[in-house]
Amino acid sequence: MALLESVLVVGASLAGHATARALRSQGFDGRITLVGEERERPYDRPPLSKGFLAGRVEAADLALEAAGEDLQVEWLLGHAATALDVADTAVTLDDGRRLVADAVVLATGSRARRLPGGTAAHDLAGVHTVRNLADARALRAELLPGVRVVVVGAGFIGAEVASTVHGLGLEVTVVEAAPAPLSGPLGVELGLAVATLHARHGVHLECGVPVAGLLGRDRVTGVELVDGTVLPADVVVVGIGSMAATDWLASSGLDVVGGVACSSTGAVAPGVWAVGDCAAWYDPVRGLPHRLEHWTDALERPVAMVRAMLGQSAGTARAPYFWSEQYGVMIQFAGRHLGGEQITIEAGSPATSDVFATYRRDGELVAVLGMNQPKLFTRARRSLPGTPLDRPSAVPQPVS
Amino acid sequence: MAENESSFRVGLLADLPPGEALRVAEVSPPVAVFHTEDGQLFAIDDTCTHQDASLADGWLEGCEVECPLHASRFDLRTGAVDAPPAKVGVRAHAVSVTDGEIWLTLSADAPNLPPGVTA
Numbered sequence: 334m335a336l337l338e339s340v341l342v343v344g345a346s347l348a349g350h351a352t353a354r355a356l357r358s359q360g361f362d363g364r365i366t367l368v369g370e371e372r373e374r375p376y377d378r379p380p381l382s383k384g385f386l387a388g389r390v391e392a393a394d395l396a397l398e399a400a401g402e403d404l405q406v407e408w409l410l411g412h413a414a415t416a417l418d419v420a421d422t423a424v425t426l427d428d429g430r431r432l433v434a435d436a437v438v439l440a441t442g443s444r445a446r447r448l449p450g451g452t453a454a455h456d457l458a459g460v461h462t463v464r465n466l467a468d469a470r471a472l473r474a475e476l477l478p479g480v481r482v483v484v485v486g487a488g489f490i491g492a493e494v495a496s497t498v499h500g501l502g503l504e505v506t507v508v509e510a511a512p513a514p515l516s517g518p519l520g521v522e523l524g525l526a527v528a529t530l531h532a533r534h535g536v537h538l539e540c541g542v543p544v545a546g547l548l549g550r551d552r553v554t555g556v557e558l559v560d561g562t563v564l565p566a567d568v569v570v571v572g573i574g575s576m577a578a579t580d581w582l583a584s585s586g587l588d589v590v591g592g593v594a595c596s597s598t599g600a601v602a603p604g605v606w607a608v609g610d611c612a613a614w615y616d617p618v619r620g621l622p623h624r625l626e627h628w629t630d631a632l633e634r635p636v637a638m639v640r641a642m643l644g645q646s647a648g649t650a651r652a653p654y655f656w657s658e659q660y661g662v663m664i665q666f667a668g669r670h671l672g673g674e675q676i677t678i679e680a681g682s683p684a685t686s687d688v689f690a691t692y693r694r695d696g697e698l699v700a701v702l703g704m705n706q707p708k709l710f711t712r713a714r715r716s717l718p719g720t721p722l723d724r725p726s727a728v729p730q731p732v733s
Numbered sequence: 734m735a736e737n738e739s740s741f742r743v744g745l746l747a748d749l750p751p752g753e754a755l756r757v758a759e760v761s762p763p764v765a766v767f768h769t770e771d772g773q774l775f776a777i778d779d780t781c782t783h784q785d786a787s788l789a790d791g792w793l794e795g796c797e798v799e800c801p802l803h804a805s806r807f808d809l810r811t812g813a814v815d816a817p818p819a820k821v822g823v824r825a826h827a828v829s830v831t832d833g834e835i836w837l838t839l840s841a842d843a844p845n846l847p848p849g850v851t852a
Contacts (some may be wrong), residue, residue: 399817633804707787
């Protein structure tokens with residue numbers, strides 16, 4: 334590889350900022366350029382559905398940069414990237430500028446998935462998604478006393494928003510198309526255990542009946558389900574997952590179907606790397622590229638990727654980890670739930686919101702879940718095997 | 734210097750095996766005392782500066798503890814933090830052992846508490 338003198342990072346959120354930090358802390362003294370679509374300096378997104386939405390935490394508290402931090406980075410904020418030239422490692426911005434660097438890091442994150450049926454539903458006033466600071470500000474401004482809220486989707490974002498809205502004293506209903514919420518990440522039994530939090534706090538959860546459409550002319554007035562039920566609503570929050578923000582890579586020739594396909598160290602093509610929510614790193618356990626979408630990975634994987642960029646061993650990735658806070662209960666999960674594991678509740682119970690559960694495959698611990706069980710959870714998390722990243726894996730080649 | 738006027742006893746060393754932590758909740762904000770695998774004792778504020786979480790429940794490795802919720806690691810010797818989401822360190826306190834008893838002397842500095850948490 335040619336001497337690395339300049340790195341262009343596209344995306345200035347958690348993964349992009351962590352990449353710049355990792356480059357500097359690992360001794361890279363060349364030029365770093367950070368391109369960000371939003372105007373804000375890097376900020377932390379998890380509180381957007383929790384403390385920030387509740388008004389307990391302000392925007393200044395979300396800053397990822399420490400006071401006085403100076404990574405000697407050239408910031409290009411408020412600019413979206415519109416195209417990547419893989420062969421030239423060049424990125425075009427929305428103002429027509431073309432930036433060339435020795436290495437380009439794709440860290441553009443993800444976008445909130447929208448309801449099917451085009452943008453019409455999302456054009457109604459009162460309909461929200463929660464992905465960035467502007468989204469959360471707009472939603473927060475509408476959570477006024479007496480407002481009826483319907484949350485579409487009982488995944489983590491939907492559940493956190495419902496919990497926050499309930500905490501503000503508003504009436505909230507959650508609708509989930511799947512028969513059991515969170516069965517993908519946690520399995521049916523424990524997904525239901527977590528979902529009982531809604532009912533135990535008096536929040537109605539309707540499962541197994543998909544949304545037919547949103548009602549209203551200019552402003553939303555309700556949510557109609559496929560069985561004809563109409564749930565009146567003044568505010569609707571759609572939390573039905575996210576998609577890799579890779580639209581801008583359509584002309585690049587890269588495989589971006591399920592996120593940017595990468596090696597197990599984040600390599601995409603010579604001089605091109607990807608990390609964070611937009612990236613699908615090769616997972617040796619699954620045997621295929623996989624988009625994790627976990628905050629902790631967006632923070633930690635840049636360190637491994639930068640090691641590889643600088644010609645060092647990428648080391649070992651810890652087992653995937655995520656958390657969610659709902660109704661004052663801290664839910665933590667580490668490892669991989671691929672289906673077919675033997676799941677055992679080792680301590681506590683769903684009724685008291687203090688479950689500690691293990692997931693075993695052929696007797697080996699592969700995942701662990703805790704609800705308000707930080708000590709047991711952390712101890713078990715430590716014993717989960719990590720994933721060596723340097724094991725040779727095919728570096729995906731651009732499709733032409 | 735363990736038993737000067739501002740020191741107080743927080744427990745017995747025999748009750749705190751290596752690799753374990755003790756949460757001292759009698760003081761506000763609470764303090765966490767760690768017994769590292771190689772036998773050293775350290776004390777720092779127990780509350781992560783990012784969010785209300787007990788560092789005594791965290792992941793102890795060498796002379797560092799990682800917050801049980803997120804990824805910030807605190808140096809037990811100085812209280813300094815390595816990475817976001819926490820942006821400022823915690824206070825480090827003096828800790829010593831006399832006749833098998835653990836004694837704590839609190840730092841006179843002001844604590845760094847997470848948004849929304851008061852001592």
